[in-house]
Amino acid sequence: MPTYHIEMMEGRTIEQKKKLVAEITRVTVEVLGGSPDSVDILITDVKRENWATGGVLWTEPRS
Template sequence: MPIVNLHIVRGLSVEQKRTLVAEITQTLARVAGAKPARTHIVIQEVADEDWGLEGQLVLDRRAAPPATA
């Protein structure tokens, strides 16, 4: 029985979450032979002020102007 714990920054719609759950389940069935009826997906949403990336909070990264090359 696979259990997938997916951490994401808040902001996805219910439809996007449905798609993630369906596609992750299909991938586990195809690649690992997992039975979809026994596959569990847990989505944990994290506020963007509680997630860091490259030394910055996601909150701050979203507020900053895009970098130019």
Template sequence: MPYVTIKMLAGRTDEQKRACVEKVTDAVVETTGASREKVVVFLEDMEKSEYAVGGVLFSDQA
């Protein structure tokens, strides 16, 4: 606790994911007082064919 889920388009490098998880955890600890070892982060990749804004899939956007 807390539990953080980050949903992004696929394509970030391992290095970006590693940094993202670390800095987001820092931010949660600093602002909520949660213990660092209790902060859980889940990363979820979205494909462009699974994500639409305005009724159009990203894989179909020009």
């Protein structure tokens, strides 16, 4: 029943997402028990103009 939300910068391939959700599910079941079917994972692809660190959007050059 664990539910994951993953926010990551846009641009990952479907192959990366496939592998990531398989691995996350595997380690979750290993550590917490339960069945793989009880693990839900939702990914959000975040645009660079919508993520800021240190007060600066990731569309900007960083010093």
